[in-house]
Amino acid sequence: MSQSALTFGNFINKKRKIKGITQKNVADALGVTTVYVCDIEKNRRYPPTKGDMLSKLAKILTLNEDEKNILYDLAGSDKGCAPPDLTEYIMSSDIIRTALRTAKKKATTDDWQQFIDNLHKK
Template identity: 40%
Template sequence: MEETFGGFVREKRRACGLTLRGLAAKLELSPVYMSNIENSRRAAPTHEYLDRLAEILQLDKADQERLLDLAAKSQHNRVSADLPNYIMDREIVRAALRTAKEADATDQEWQDFIDQINRRMKNSGEDKGSEA
């Protein structure tokens, strides 16, 4: 069965030891609304709520990204909430995405690109550490 936004939230809520009512109260949402979200009868709430939800559930970076991806799917959006501004603010990113789409870039090509960026970030961090 495919993972849903609501199922993901329920799993993380339970892992934090929160009740549905407790989470709803922290988000200032009704318990019925929160129940509808967890049972996939409602789409994910707005980005502001997603930020608060990630904080309350103490999600790490990977889980925050998963939360945003699942939220976008539940809202029938095509792009996770953390990406549109980055994409639209950078012409080169749009060009890269269009080129990758046209070329039907493989998962391996994307992984190679991610690995290259991660190496740069790691090396950049090491350079900063050696300057101290």
């Protein structure tokens, strides 16, 4: 399954099964019902995007940094919004929003790659 066809629920289900964790284990650790976890996995409910539920879920599933980023990206994508881990950061500063709006109008993929490369050099 390509990542473009991957949903939050599919991702959670796959990672949970690989780790040998039951829906009940996940539900108990998150403080929710098993039905809630089942509904999320079957894409009958939107992913959680508030509070620390996503970070708890990442810990329960022992996700690495790349997998955690996919988790957040899918949570945002399935709800049609920015990934929840970025929303607070974007809203925290006028300069960030100005930079993103400017980039939206003028930045190329090469510009973004150069920006990322420069940040990695710091």
